[in-house]
Amino acid sequence: MDDRVEIDMAEFDPVPDSEETDPGRRHWRETTDTFGRVYDTVLGITELTSYTEIANVADCSPNAAKKHLDRLAEMGIARADRESRPARYERNDSYLEWQEASRIADELSVEEIIDRVQRLEVRREEFEERFETSDPSSVSVFEQEDHDAIHERMAAVSEWQAIGRDIRLYELARQMAENDGHILPA
Structure with missing residues (x-):
């Protein structure tokens, strides 16, 4: 007598639903409306991406994603390339x-x-003296033979670039603070 049990393999899904394995994503889906999910998704996108791909990540229909992406582009939060097919954001x-x-x-x-900008400018000048240039993008990080030296040089150039960005941000913040939240005086 054969006591084997037949198992219907169709009952087993080899790839579990992403919401089953990621409770954070399920919570995001349940507590965030479609506009909020599209907004969150586009803030994580650093290169032009089709609205259909964004819809997939935001867990909404492509039409809903495109509608919200167009609104975000009008608000200046997203950039749009509507000439491409499909449109990309x-x-x-x-x-x-x-x-x-x-x-x-x-x-x-x-x-x-102002104090913060002055400290950042001192740090920037230290990098300029160290690398004998005012342009961090002109520094070759691979001139070193030692892996640790290359890594250290990459970290230094990255920090130098971040300092430049921070100086711009703090200068913009100073202008806003001096002009009651506006960039230019009223």
């Missing part, structure tokens, strides 16, 4: 920089901002 880094500068202007006094 990416985050607008200028918007994020403005948002960060606005936060700094709200949190710090003009004097604190």
Whole structure:
């Protein structure tokens, strides 16, 4: 007598649903409306991406994603390439920089901002002297033979570039703080 049990393999899904394996994604889906999910998704996109791919990540229909992406582009939060088929979108880094500068202007006094910029400028000058240039992109990080030296040089150039970005942000924040939240005087 054969006691083997036949198992219907169709009952077993080799790839579990992403919401089953990622409770954070399930929570995001349940607590965030479609616009919010498209917004969150586009903020994570650093290169032009089709609205259909964005819809997939945002867990919504392509039509809903495109509608919200067009709205985000009108608001300046996203950049759109509507000439491509399908239309493609990416985050607008200028918007994020403005948002960060606005936060700094709200949190710090003009004097604190000026002090921070002065400290950053001193650090930038140290890098310029060390690498004998004012342009971090002109520094070759691979001139070293030792892996640790290459890694250290890459980290230094990255920090130098971040300092340049921070100086721009704090200068923008200073302008906003001095002009009641506006970039230009009224």
